[in-house]
Amino acid sequence: MPRKSWRPGSNNNPWEKMPCHRAPGTGRALAEVVRRRYNHSVVFPTGYPMSMTLGQLQQRIRDLYGEKDSRRGVEGTFMWFMEEVGELSAALRGGSPEEQTLEFADVLAWLVTLANCSGVDLDEAIARKYGTGCPGCAQTPCVCLREYKP
Numbered sequence: 001m002p003r004k005s006w007r008p009g010s011n012n013n014p015w016e017k018m019p020c021h022r023a024p025g026t027g028r029a030l031a032e033v034v035r036r037r038y039n040h041s042v043v044f045p046t047g048y049p050m051s052m053t054l055g056q057l058q059q060r061i062r063d064l065y066g067e068k069d070s071r072r073g074v075e076g077t078f079m080w081f082m083e084e085v086g087e088l089s090a091a092l093r094g095g096s097p098e099e100q101t102l103e104f105a106d107v108l109a110w111l112v113t114l115a116n117c118s119g120v121d122l123d124e125a126i127a128r129k130y131g132t133g134c135p136g137c138a139q140t141p142c143v144c145l146r147e148y149k150p
């Protein structure tokens, strides 16, 4: 199987012909179903977006772990998040580039999980706080005094 990505509309995608890549009960390619759901054109062979907006990532994590997450709740999830922050710290100190990369993914995934558990829309949060400039000085790039946050 080729590992390179493909675009919708190409009818020669071998992944879509595999039974495991068809959406259950619909007979349609999983990629097509997910493409509609996420409104995203470039997808993994499994059908999930290759590059995601924050909202798409939040939905992806919800699809993957939503039920478990709501059972675990904010407190338990926060503990896992902090554990992953610790793993990122260790990887940055002495891990390989590959280990560092994957720990960034873990920390981001658990932060998104925490937002899901707390009912926070990350797209909206980032847009509101950082969408129009630095929260301190409202400029891009930031021109806050160096003593304020070096």
Ligand SMILES: [Mg+2]
Pocket: 084, 087, 102, 103, 106
């Ligand atoms: Mg980890």
Ligand SMILES: [Zn+2]
Pocket: 134, 135, 136, 137, 138, 139, 142, 143, 144
């Ligand atoms: Zn600033």
